Amino acid sequence: MSGVPGSGLAKGLAVTLRTMTRRSTTRQYPDVEPDLPPRSRGVIALLEENCTVCMLCARECPDWCIYIDSHKEEVVVPGAARPRQRNVLDRFAIDFSLCMYCGICIEACPFDALFWSPEFEYAEYDIRELLHEKGRLGEWMPTVPAPPAHDPNGEPAKEEATAAKKAAQ
Amino acid sequence: MTAASEASRRHEVVVGTGSGLATSDMVLNIGPQHPSTHGVLRLRLVLDGELVVSAEPIIGYMHRGAEKLFEVRDYRQIIVLANRHDWLSAFSNELGVVLAVERLMGIEVPERAVWLRTALAELNRVLNHLMFLGSYPLEIGAITPVFYAFRERETLQAVMEEVSGGRMHYMFNRVGGLKEEVPAGWTRRAREAIDLVRRRLPDLDNLIRRNDIFLARTVGVGVLSAADAAAYGASGPVARASGLDFDLRRDEPYLAYGSLDVPVVTRTAGDCHSRFSCLLDQAYVSLDLAAQCLDRVDGLRGPVNVRLPKVVKAPEGHTYAWTENPLGINGYYLVSHGEKTPWRLKLRTASYANVQALATLLPGCLVPDLIAILGSMLFVVGDIDK
Numbered sequence A: 001m002s003g004v005p006g007s008g009l010a011k012g013l014a015v016t017l018r019t020m021t022r023r024s025t026t027r028q029y030p031d032v033e034p035d036l037p038p039r040s041r042g043v044i045a046l047l048e049e050n051c052t053v054c055m056l057c058a059r060e061c062p063d064w065c066i067y068i069d070s071h072k073e074e075v076v077v078p079g080a081a082r083p084r085q086r087n088v089l090d091r092f093a094i095d096f097s098l099c100m101y102c103g104i105c106i107e108a109c110p111f112d113a114l115f116w117s118p119e120f121e122y123a124e125y126d127i128r129e130l131l132h133e134k135g136r137l138g139e140w141m142p143t144v145p146a147p148p149a150h151d152p153n154g155e156p157a158k159e160e161a162t163a164a165k166k167a168a169q
Numbered sequence B: 001m002t003a004a005s006e007a008s009r010r011h012e013v014v015v016g017t018g019s020g021l022a023t024s025d026m027v028l029n030i031g032p033q034h035p036s037t038h039g040v041l042r043l044r045l046v047l048d049g050e051l052v053v054s055a056e057p058i059i060g061y062m063h064r065g066a067e068k069l070f071e072v073r074d075y076r077q078i079i080v081l082a083n084r085h086d087w088l089s090a091f092s093n094e095l096g097v098v099l100a101v102e103r104l105m106g107i108e109v110p111e112r113a114v115w116l117r118t119a120l121a122e123l124n125r126v127l128n129h130l131m132f133l134g135s136y137p138l139e140i141g142a143i144t145p146v147f148y149a150f151r152e153r154e155t156l157q158a159v160m161e162e163v164s165g166g167r168m169h170y171m172f173n174r175v176g177g178l179k180e181e182v183p184a185g186w187t188r189r190a191r192e193a194i195d196l197v198r199r200r201l202p203d204l205d206n207l208i209r210r211n212d213i214f215l216a217r218t219v220g221v222g223v224l225s226a227a228d229a230a231a232y233g234a235s236g237p238v239a240r241a242s243g244l245d246f247d248l249r250r251d252e253p254y255l256a257y258g259s260l261d262v263p264v265v266t267r268t269a270g271d272c273h274s275r276f277s278c279l280l281d282q283a284y285v286s287l288d289l290a291a292q293c294l295d296r297v298d299g300l301r302g303p304v305n306v307r308l309p310k311v312v313k314a315p316e317g318h319t320y321a322w323t324e325n326p327l328g329i330n331g332y333y334l335v336s337h338g339e340k341t342p343w344r345l346k347l348r349t350a351s352y353a354n355v356q357a358l359a360t361l362l363p364g365c366l367v368p369d370l371i372a373i374l375g376s377m378l379f380v381v382g383d384i385d386k
Helices: A005-022 A055-062 A104-108 A133-137 A158-168 B001-013 B066-070 B075-085 B090-105 B111-139 B145-164 B185-209 B212-218 B228-231 B236-241 B272-298 B350-356 B367-376 B381-385
Strands: A044-045 A066-075 A084-095 A113-119 B026-030 B042-048 B051-058 B317-325 B328-336 B344-348
Touching: A005 B185, A005 B212, A044 A084, A044 A133, A055 A104, A066 A104, A084 A133, A104 A113, A104 B075, A104 B111, A113 B185, A133 A158, B042 B367, B051 B367, B066 B075, B075 B090, B075 B381, B090 B111, B090 B228, B090 B317, B090 B328, B111 B185, B111 B272, B111 B367, B145 B185, B185 B272, B212 B272, B212 B367, B236 B328, B236 B350, B272 B367, B328 B350, B350 B381
Parallel strands: none
Antiparallel strands: A044 A113, A066 A084, B026 B042, B042 B051, B317 B328, B328 B344
16 A cells, blocks of 8 residues: 555646646647548548449448439430440438448448548538438538558558559550 | 345335334435446445445346347448447457457458557557546546546547547458558557557556545455456456456467467456556556557568458358457357358357446445446446447
8 A cells, every 4th residue: 555645645746737837738629620530430422423323332331321312314325226224323312310430331332432531510400411412422522531641561552553553554 | 136136126115114213225226327327227226324235237228239230230230330339449349250250251361460450459458448547536536537548548549540530430340351551650650659658647547546535435345256256257357356367368369469478467356446456557568569569560561451252251150259358358159151141149248247246246335335336347338238
């Protein structure tokens, strides 16, 4: 046990005193934006042009919070025997009141249509407002940061490897 | 157990009938909504004045059916759910799932991934311990330590967020390795954060461990004997504070723990103070282990995951993967019928076993001691109810 009675208290007060002389660690949040890393999972952004309505994201989502509607359109290609069919996206919505922020949809997307953005200031007074339709999801796109470079000891990102292979050809 | 509950039922009948000088026992419910229960644990106490005659933890208010949900999720989706039963040790929870699946599938995880996983698991352990090191003094009236604990947590959390993008639910493990390579320079920044925390942790230590008021509240309070700890299946710091020298990282090494020298922190007193100081010393140990792992990671080259088939199916069979989670032993019993979802994934959680010991710890103590004991039993309600 501690020797002199009250020595534990004195030790603690010494810590307090020392801390008083240091700068505080308080972050002035609403005035100063936090510095978030690029991988931060804040909100999901949609690049509509890349979406082919393959539905993989909606199927892989663990709590099915992605809603997709589409229709087929015929595109007449000059020179082709028959007109080609093409999926057109009508609705793409993510319900952020259900989303668990796991990122599986982004991982599952084979056409790079979904991205994480570190933006987080989209709290609402009404829970229904958290259903972001494709327009709102698209607005997040400019906030998507470039991915960080990988550790040189590890393997480069898949995208980097394919780009290097293409450049070599 | 049944005799005790029958006895308490008998007491219930006489509540409020005490008149004159005759006193009767009172049945008091602590929780499910009570700040000292960290969520929704309910304790049914029979009190004789200030003295607790019997106590029964009533659980299940936060039951989310995780085990049943596992059966209809594929192995990547299970990681999302497994993250969440103990929200303070998310990384270790993921780890158990992927270890079980990898064992069934016979996947060899790249060495770089193994060491990175070990480093991250240890960082997660420090984060978990810092939470309890801050909240436990808070519960018994010391407000200051939580600020120091959270200052350190924030430092380490920045490191975890940089690598995984998440602050609590990391989602960084995948079957066969990790989600992706760590960012360039991350190991250096992680090591800097570890050094900073290691330098500042003595502040928290000096502030509270030997504080006279804290000692008065915790020394000799809530003594759990080693035999009781073993009988209830308690594990982790709670059991080690009672002298049960058992740590899976040393006794049945998984990941890279086999090639690390893991010092196991134990105490013999088994009271609230020894549980707290076990936790504090473990935080130092984990910081050292994490730093060692990061040094090894820097010496390794190569991938951090393996190429998986498009649909991950664990072959028919069963396996039990247990890990030393921050709060104790966490086990997953995986039974697969060769489909892309498990047939059954049984979850053994540390908090569930730890909280059962309350029924023997609480009788005989005073109501103010109850808060001290409850906080020192180190549980997360989500981990109890699953």
